[in-house]
Amino acid sequence: MKVLKFLSVLVVFAIIGFSYWIYSSLNAPHAHSKTNQYIQIPQGSSTGQILVKLAAEGILSSPLPLKVYLKITGSGNEMQAGEYLFDSPITPLEVLGELNNGRLRTVKLTIPEGFTRFDIAKRIAKQFPQNPPEGENAVLNLMEDISLIKDIAPEAKNLEGYMYPNTYDFQRTVTTRAILEKMVGEFKKIWKPEYADRALQLKMTPHKIITIASLIETESRLDEERAIVASVIYNRLSKGMPLGIDQTAVYIAKMENRWDGIIHKSDLESNSPYNTRKIVGLPPGPISSISESSIKAALYPATTNYIYYVLNVEKNDKSHRFYSTAAEFERGKAAYQAWLKKERR
Template identity: 25%
Template structure:
């Protein structure tokens, strides 16, 4: 009789413990623990960060409520040894399993890069890198390597022509080299057969179109003026006349606050001095936008 009571007591205790562990297990895996009652947020994991750093940052900035259950689940799913850098969107009321699977998968939330109003390479580097993991210096190093490779017959004067101002989606972890490759792809997309045919009809290369478009963009205060200005310069080129484009002198002097070009400015010995030298300068004086490129082509 006594043994039966002991057995019954053990059975009840086991059931209670089993139920308790099952409930806690469910809580660990399925109960909301991420941004509970809050809005979705972006979480960035930098290269070289370890699990402890990530967990502590998540807790410190209120991404997770229960750090113990998150740690337990992370070890269970081996996330503590499989951290992947990136930019992730953590959603409101995610449970531990959902969040850890997302972070472990490396399935990032794309980010946007936008650049315009750029004259010089360092300006491009500063505008193209803020929303990605690349440092401006690393971008410039990659651009220099691209120029030295002569892969697209572009040099230090013309390499910037592959960057067509726009907004692009990329991953935060994109490398500088991959970013340049992406810009080459976008550049090739822009140069459709129709646009290439128009350039051929003008007997101008792609880089020459970009160079002239950069001058047109600097001259035109309104987009509709672009075609008129482009036509004027194309006529001068065809007649062997100097372009006499003031924006090229501003670029040659490097004084971008210069409001009025004087005779003294036309005396500078620079390949960008279109008063002194006929033809186009060796490369663009800014990054021409699509409207300026099409103004020249049309």
């Protein structure tokens, strides 16, 4: 009888001791070396598999305390798959809290205004290298699927100009197709029905308006002068003058995979239909991603007699001086070239 009482007391103390160890372990901060490394919990992982993985990664000192806790509380099913960053030190209960929140790792994709489809493809391929398709050319091939913009621009040959510049958050496993759909979706939020109506008033198609907007985007960084730049484009079109926009030469070089950061004389002499130094009228399509500011400027150009402009070297704020005659322009151009020569010394 005494032996049974003694054994009962031992069992009670053992239970109390074990319970205290579990409680202490669950609340004890544990230091690890993986603070800057994402730990992936695959879909379909069992509770036991998750705890063993976290112990193997060093996030938990032992899987047992949490295993017992989850068994008692029955809350193991709340843990979610995903990619996690765990602070160090961290307690097992804090680890469980992270797993229950199911935080997914995202990658920021920033597309600046004025980026071409070639720039966008390069950035997507670099930031999402593990997703099919692989490489810039494969991304560019996907951009040739114009089904996303058939309702706006059935004559478009690719998605250039219709991928809205913005900063996006994507899961690391996102497909390239989903990225393009999101960017075009953002463009469609900006392109309002009244914009299409205004294009008709100007005797333009939406695609031509987007093309003009892309020219404005590459020529002017200042919202307040974009409508004036637009007026120059429209004035030149009405006079049958080549637009003479050198950024189209840059676009040609990127299209032919030979852009080295400098516009060469051969670029300006190219026979490409995008060469606005030689062709009269608009290029076949947009040459960059565009902001709503440039779209509005293309739709509502200022009323001016200007047909030339040159960078304003006096202000040095990326603004331009605008001219109505060739003589005025030549004087402004000479001042700009003199300034440029001085700057390059």
